[in-house]
Amino acid sequence: MALDRLIEKIEQTQNPTVAGLDPKLDYVPEYIKKKCFEKHGETLKGAAKALYEFNKGLIDALYDIVPAVKPQAAYYEMYGVAGVKALYKTQEYARSKGMYVITDGKRNDIGTTMEAYATAHLGKVKVGGEEYEPFLGDALTVNGYLGSDGIKPLLKVCKENDKGIFVLVKTSNPSSGELQDRPVAGTPIYELMGNMCEEWGKELSGVYGYSGVGAVTGATYPEQIKRLREILPHTFFLIPGYGAQGATAADIAAAFDKNGLGGIVNSSRGIMCAYQKEKCSEREFAEAARREAIRMRDEIMGYVGKITTAKG
Amino acid sequence: MALDRLIEKIEQTQNPTVAGLDPKLDYVPEYIKKKCFEKHGETLKGAAKALYEFNKGLIDALYDIVPAVKPQAAYYEMYGVAGVKALYKTQEYARSKGMYVITDGKRNDIGTTMEAYATAHLGKVKVGGEEYEPFLGDALTVNGYLGSDGIKPLLKVCKENDKGIFVLVKTSNPSSGELQDRPVAGTPIYELMGNMCEEWGKELSGVYGYSGVGAVTGATYPEQIKRLREILPHTFFLIPGYGAQGATAADIAAAFDKNGLGGIVNSSRGIMCAYQKEKCSEREFAEAARREAIRMRDEIMGYVGKITTAKG
Numbered sequence: 001m002a003l004d005r006l007i008e009k010i011e012q013t014q015n016p017t018v019a020g021l022d023p024k025l026d027y028v029p030e031y032i033k034k035k036c037f038e039k040h041g042e043t044l045k046g047a048a049k050a051l052y053e054f055n056k057g058l059i060d061a062l063y064d065i066v067p068a069v070k071p072q073a074a075y076y077e078m079y080g081v082a083g084v085k086a087l088y089k090t091q092e093y094a095r096s097k098g099m100y101v102i103t104d105g106k107r108n109d110i111g112t113t114m115e116a117y118a119t120a121h122l123g124k125v126k127v128g129g130e131e132y133e134p135f136l137g138d139a140l141t142v143n144g145y146l147g148s149d150g151i152k153p154l155l156k157v158c159k160e161n162d163k164g165i166f167v168l169v170k171t172s173n174p175s176s177g178e179l180q181d182r183p184v185a186g187t188p189i190y191e192l193m194g195n196m197c198e199e200w201g202k203e204l205s206g207v208y209g210y211s212g213v214g215a216v217t218g219a220t221y222p223e224q225i226k227r228l229r230e231i232l233p234h235t236f237f238l239i240p241g242y243g244a245q246g247a248t249a250a251d252i253a254a255a256f257d258k259n260g261l262g263g264i265v266n267s268s269r270g271i272m273c274a275y276q277k278e279k280c281s282e283r284e285f286a287e288a289a290r291r292e293a294i295r296m297r298d299e300i301m302g303y304v305g306k307i308t309t310a311k312g
Numbered sequence: 313m314a315l316d317r318l319i320e321k322i323e324q325t326q327n328p329t330v331a332g333l334d335p336k337l338d339y340v341p342e343y344i345k346k347k348c349f350e351k352h353g354e355t356l357k358g359a360a361k362a363l364y365e366f367n368k369g370l371i372d373a374l375y376d377i378v379p380a381v382k383p384q385a386a387y388y389e390m391y392g393v394a395g396v397k398a399l400y401k402t403q404e405y406a407r408s409k410g411m412y413v414i415t416d417g418k419r420n421d422i423g424t425t426m427e428a429y430a431t432a433h434l435g436k437v438k439v440g441g442e443e444y445e446p447f448l449g450d451a452l453t454v455n456g457y458l459g460s461d462g463i464k465p466l467l468k469v470c471k472e473n474d475k476g477i478f479v480l481v482k483t484s485n486p487s488s489g490e491l492q493d494r495p496v497a498g499t500p501i502y503e504l505m506g507n508m509c510e511e512w513g514k515e516l517s518g519v520y521g522y523s524g525v526g527a528v529t530g531a532t533y534p535e536q537i538k539r540l541r542e543i544l545p546h547t548f549f550l551i552p553g554y555g556a557q558g559a560t561a562a563d564i565a566a567a568f569d570k571n572g573l574g575g576i577v578n579s580s581r582g583i584m585c586a587y588q589k590e591k592c593s594e595r596e597f598a599e600a601a602r603r604e605a606i607r608m609r610d611e612i613m614g615y616v617g618k619i620t621t622a623k624g
Contacts, residue, residue: 022425022428024424024428025439033440037440042439042440042441042442043439043442043444044437044439044444044446046439046440047437047439072421072425072428074419074421074425074426074428074429074432075425075428077428077429077432077433077446077447078428078429078431078432078437078446079437079439079446080400080432080437080444080445080446080447081393081396081397081400083432083446084393084396085393088392088393106419106420106421106455107386107418108418108420108455108480109384109386109418110483110484110485111485112336113334113384113386113387114386116334116336116384116386116387116389116390117386117389117390119390120386120389120390120392120395121389125356125359125390125391125392127337127354127355127356127358127359127391128345128349128354128358129354130354130355132355132356132392133392134356134389134390134391134392134395135389135392143418143420143455143457144457144491145455145456145457145480145483145491145492146480146483146485146487146488146491147485147487147488147489147490147491147492148487148490149485149486149487149488150485150487168420168457168458171422171457171458172422173422173423173458173459173461173462174461175458175459175460175461175462176422176458176459176461177459178459178460178508179456179457179458179459179501179504179505179508180457180459182496182501182504183496183497184494184495184496184501185495189491189494189496189501192491192494193491196490196491
């Protein structure tokens with residue numbers, strides 16, 4: 001139930017980080033693109049095959065030390081139907097390697113339409129007498145601007161399929177405060193959204209104290225993370241903004257409880273483009289990604305300490 | 313530029329309505345499902361082919377009298393990669409018939425990720441020396457919770473490709489007020505979001521007085537529509553909630569200016585499932601959809617009067 005499977009993977013790997021798979025074609029080594037373009041042409045299919053090859057190499061290099069991947073739907077949709085197929089195949093491959101899959105889609109709608117998104121990304125759909133998993137996420141990021149009508153359909157599907165969600169609360173971008181920081185009777189909107197996560201989470205309680213309704217809280221806002229950890233004791237945090245967006249391990253330390261639980265920190269470009277930063281051979285992209293994942297893990301674990309689900 | 317092409321189509325058809333294409337398999341006539349399942353099995357592909365056949369019949373029945381279609385991405389994603397292909401083919405067919413395509417995806421993210429969504433749904437992507445349109449929308453619905461960082465990347469792509477967006481302002485669902493109605497220094501959040509639409513729209517001004525940044529405003533909240541029309545003179549409204557959700561033509565009358573411009577009203581189930589409501593033969597689904605579209609047009613035009621882009 002809830003995000004328990006993710007928490008168990010984090011404990012098992014002693015690593016509260018997730019590798020974001022946001023594969024722009026610019027990030028993919030030339031030799032992979034060349035191979036795929038020779039076979040499929042400079043087409044959307046050729047591009048999609050290159051993204052998948054790249055992701056596969058990253059997953060092979062990371063699956064034993066990193067608990068989860070977070071493919072960002074936008075980068076797959078950008079390559080059309082073929083790109084969306086690469087998203088599915090990436091999810092499938094990550095799952096086959098035992099990784100937890102967080103689909104970053106920030107989906108939102110109401111009623112039966114939100115049910116359709118929940119079914120698409122976390123559930124199963126019936127076609128005649130058969131049943132299929134349309135996409136293969138273990139958790140999905142969602143946007144709560146529409147209120148409970150947009151979240152409740154997810155809770156039902158999460159319960160039935162042992163899945164979780166992460167609701168946008170305080171996002172990592174510079175302009176996130178334009179709306180999210182505005183005060184409603186003295187309380188900023190992101191806190192209101194956080195409080196709603198605690199409330200929605202009551203329907204999806206987990207065995208390790210955290211519910212199946214997590215929150216997205218940007219690493220670039222350390223004070224807000226600290227405050228949110230205090231007021232949202234049952235809400236697990238998905239934390240973007242580390243590395244490329246400028247936040248450090250010290251900035252996110254407050255997200256974690258005394259057992260080292262409470263959050264998972266994302267790095268996308270930092271890991272995917274490690275070979276460019278290292279200026280090593282592009283054929284070493286996977287090894288460079290692994291080196292960066294280890295560096296990041298060790299840096300963050302320096303603040304987190306030992307991770308345990310054992311009751312103290 | 314902006315939403316001008318949509319406004320021209322509305323004037324040409326004298327019809328400020330859009331047909332929502334949210335095709336659940338339950339809505340599709342049995343004879344279409346039977347044919348597609350016989351050919352492709354009870355598979356996601358079989359389901360997707362059935363959705364497309366259904367949509368094609370609806371578009372054929374509507375394209376000369378209804379200016380636009382609004383496929384809702386969730387219902388296609390629900391059938392996996394095959395379903396997403398049906399979305400593309402539906403957009404392609406609607407475009408070939410001259411209809412304006414509003415992709416209802418409520419996408420949202422920041423920076424380069426939002427650029428990727430903008431490219432996916434409104435732009436063109438480069439693959440080597442070639443350029444492709446990943447999906448074929450003329451406009452996209454988006455969620456502004458993340459602030460300007462989530463909207464500005466869209467404006468650039470809209471400008472380059474003559475496209476528009478609709479930002480969620482006041483949604484039609486019962487719980488929309490949980491967040492959207494909360495007051496910030498006396499101003500409800502939906503008004504703040506509306507004001508941001510006016511501001512963002514300055515970068516995409518249109519020749520008929522309305523910018524390329526529209527707002528989603530639920531027909532179920534007539535008082536709020538009235539207020540938003542007063543304070544947002546350059547913002548075109550996409551109005552869901554008519555029919556199945558209980559709103560009437562009288563409820564949305566205030567959205568329109570003295571030239572009959574200012575909004576477009578969506579009906580999904582009302583049109584798609586007209587044959588079920590009429591209890592006619594399912595083979596008459598397209599004719600029934602047309603009858604309902606004409607009824608809806610005439611009812612709304614009773615409040616709107618003549619639609620003209622001519623300067624008064």
